[in-house]
Amino acid sequence: MRYAPHYDLPEKRFLPGQGPGKSRKSFHGWKFPECPAFLPITSWEENAFYLYGIDLFNHGYFWEAHEVWGESFRAARGLDKTQMLYFQSLVQIAAAFLHLLGKNRKAAQATSQKAVNKLQKIIACQGNILMGNDLDKFKNHTIKQIQDPSRAFSNIALSFNQEIHP
Numbered sequence: 001m002r003y004a005p006h007y008d009l010p011e012k013r014f015l016p017g018q019g020p021g022k023s024r025k026s027f028h029g030w031k032f033p034e035c036p037a038f039l040p041i042t043s044w045e046e047n048a049f050y051l052y053g054i055d056l057f058n059h060g061y062f063w064e065a066h067e068v069w070g071e072s073f074r075a076a077r078g079l080d081k082t083q084m085l086y087f088q089s090l091v092q093i094a095a096a097f098l099h100l101l102g103k104n105r106k107a108a109q110a111t112s113q114k115a116v117n118k119l120q121k122i123i124a125c126q127g128n129i130l131m132g133n134d135l136d137k138f139k140n141h142t143i144k145q146i147q148d149p150s151r152a153f154s155n156i157a158l159s160f161n162q163e164i165h166p
Contacts, residue, residue: 001058003051010056014063015101035071038079044131047072057094062101066094082126089118093142100146112146 039047049072056065073087092115099108119139128136 002055004048004055007048007052007055009059010061010064013061015098035068035075038075041080041083041131047131050131053090057090062094062097066091066098069094082122082130085118085122086130089115089122092118096142096146105146108146112142116143 036047036049044050049068053065053068053072056062056068069087069090073084073091076083076087092111096108096112096115099105099111116139119135122130123135123139128134
């Protein structure tokens with residue numbers, strides 16, 4: 001399932017240390033889309049950039065999801081602390097999966113733990129559902145995948161349901 005089908009998925013995923021150097025805006029034929037203006041949490045269903053990050057992540061484009069969510073983090077800076085924390089946690093989870101692809105389990109665990117701590121803060125302050133994501137389910141699923149690398153790339157998907165509203 002795609003949440004932002006008007007954005008193309010890259011032809012291939014970028015893996016650090018493989019292939020030519022990268023630029024934040026374009027690499028291996030993927031054109032980095034321009035980040036739209038900040039949207040409040042309550043408008044998450046209209047936030048095509050956030051949804052595109054989910055598409056990228058769910059299809060194994062972890063670097064690309066990391067970059068898209070990084071731009072979303074920067075757009076929220078100074079405007080919404082919860083959204084900043086959420087996007088930062090998503091960036092870190094995408095980075096953790098990149099570490100697993102690079103066979104660096106220790107870095108994957110350390111990076112994912114930082115993300116899990118952020119998600120726990122959000123859950124404590126805002127509740128379990130944020131921007132359509134069941135944070136507790138997503139957090140637990142991520143922990144299991146990072147702890148057991150043999151399962152790490154089976155059934156990767158954000159626990160995302162457009163039926164759920166914050």
